[in-house]
Amino acid sequence: MRRGISAVALAAAVVLGAAACGGGGGSGSGGGNASAKDPGSVTGTITYWDTSDAKNEAPAYKALVSAFEAKYPKITVKYQNVDFTTVEQKFKASAQSGKGAPDVIRADVGLIPEYASLHYIAPLDGTPALQDTQDFVAGPLNTTRYEGKTYGVPSVTDTLGLLYNKDVFSRAGITAPPATWDELIADAKTIKAKVPGVTGTYVNPDAYFLLPLLFGENADLADPAAKKITINSPEAVKAVTKAKEIYDSASLKVDFASAYDNMQTSFKTGKVAMLIQGPWSVGDDMSGSAFQGKGSNLGYAPVPAGSSGKALAPTGGHDLAVYQGSKNLAASYLFTQFMTSSAAQQQIAVKNGTLPTRTSAYTPEVLKNPTIAGFKPIMDTARPRVALPQVGSLFTPLQQEYIKILQGQTSVKDGLDAAAKQFGTLLPGFAAQ
Known part of the structure; x- marks a missing residue:
């Protein structure tokens, strides 16, 4: 089970959050405006922390990263597979220090409120990262919200x-x-x-x-x-x-x-x-x-x-979140958009057998998987855990x-x-x- 946040860590996070808020919204390759107005002009290098199973699931995500770089040749993605059991503490440590945090992280849905409250991740409303929200299954989309703002984009989902x-x-x-x-x-x-x-x-x-x-x-x-x-x-x-x-x-x-x-x-x-x-x-x-x-x-x-x-x-699964202190927000938004698109989710579902978060991704090919077909109607019963850090x-x-x-x-x-x-x-x- 996840541990709580100490008072010292919380104070440090508030200071970091204020700095991140001041430095993350500019134009050019760092800010988000370029990715919306002219995606092809966006440049930069971003780091992506993927917490999927390194042996069985990660190859499908690496293939998507390569496809993204082919579509946006001016952007380089440094892919890192980080163990699911250690990523939370590793991300907190890097976010608190302001050193080594990834630009985009695959986060357990239950961590979104905590990361948002500590100002570790950026609100995504109105950015290119959050596209076609009406296409998302309601349960997964609800896991991304905290205090009226959206801090993640649903990537894969599950429930009981x-x-x-x-x-x-x-x-x-x-x-x-x-x-x-x-x-x-x-x-x-x-x-x-x-x-x-x-x-x-x-x-x-x-x-x-x-x-x-x-x-x-x-x-x-x-x-x-x-x-x-x-x-x-x-x-x-x-x-x-x-x-x-x-x-x-x-x-x-x-x-x-x-x-x-x-x-x-x-x-x-x-x-x-x-x-x-x-x-x-x-x-x-x-x-x-x-x-x-x-x-x-x-x-x-x-x-x-x-x-x-x-x-x-309960709704489970993972959302993609963008580090609020990223120096390449424009590239991070584009990457998040690409990795959570319907086409990407279909590819992941076919390769890994995980449930998509977009309604349009439940194609006949995806539904050939009996587990996905079996859990698709069950997802209608899913609701998020209480949104508390x-x-x-x-x-x-x-x-x-x-x-x-x-x-x-x-x-x-x-x-x-x-x-x-x-x-x-x-x-x-x-x-x-």
Whole structure:
């Protein structure tokens, strides 16, 4: 989980932000006007930090970089593949010092509010970087906004859905995936009774995977507009109570030391019938005995709905953002525009199997990929995480208390009250329930 920002770092960031604001809007090769009026005249060298998988995904991005340089021969792109697990701290360090920051960065969608609040990335409204916004899927586009401005351009997206074993469902006489959490519990009981050796589901104790239950009860971590901590609201208590019920009645018991790996192994070997998971897991799923050589056995559906009737899951993925202190904003805007175009997204989807963020990129060729085709309608249920700079840090205390709740070490209300108290130290000025 992401760590919070220290007071010293925050103060340094504010100073840097003021300097970046003063130096980033000029004309010529540094400013943005040239890229809009005469793109072919733009010159300069920019650095791009790509956080895609170096072995399996990066080659497709490198090919796009070469295509960009061919289209804009006066611009040189220094491509760097930066490990996803270290890029956040590396970018913060370089942005705070003003040395070594990339001109364009591929950022996790959950980091956009934090980077924007620290003045590390530039607002893109009215720049050539942000084109044809009506073509973007709503969920990914909403991840780019902070306090009324747009700070990123959606590149690839994902969300959580319900993956299920069609063969197990058939053997249990279940004709459709569960539409509600109560139906999921009922289906799990049916599977246990009719398909020996198979358990209904596996509850992932990672707090990110709790969000569909919270959203389904109209609950969230906090309410920025009202400046309230809401993780211990009655709606949130109801959501986590349901999660505990699912764990107790429908889930394979979790090995909390290696929960994710055991969850995956249980599902892909056919010992678990359904999971809340994302498209990133499908490649691994297909390596197991339940799906290897029989990909059509994997079913896709939206997450079940809560009592609100809403099936909602968090929007994930990556946005491209432009460093506010870049000396080559014009080239950075053009590069961002090119890399997030419909044509570029189609190419990436075909090569890497990731979900595009533009509606027009879901072409028949792209939809030949069963994972993309399966998750495309599920994306309609996606919504962004709460737009707070501290949102990544909130998951740590929530997960600590969520695990205690699942293990029966504390009650739902007491656990969420404890999480809310810790939220209070991360969200100064926010009132608790």
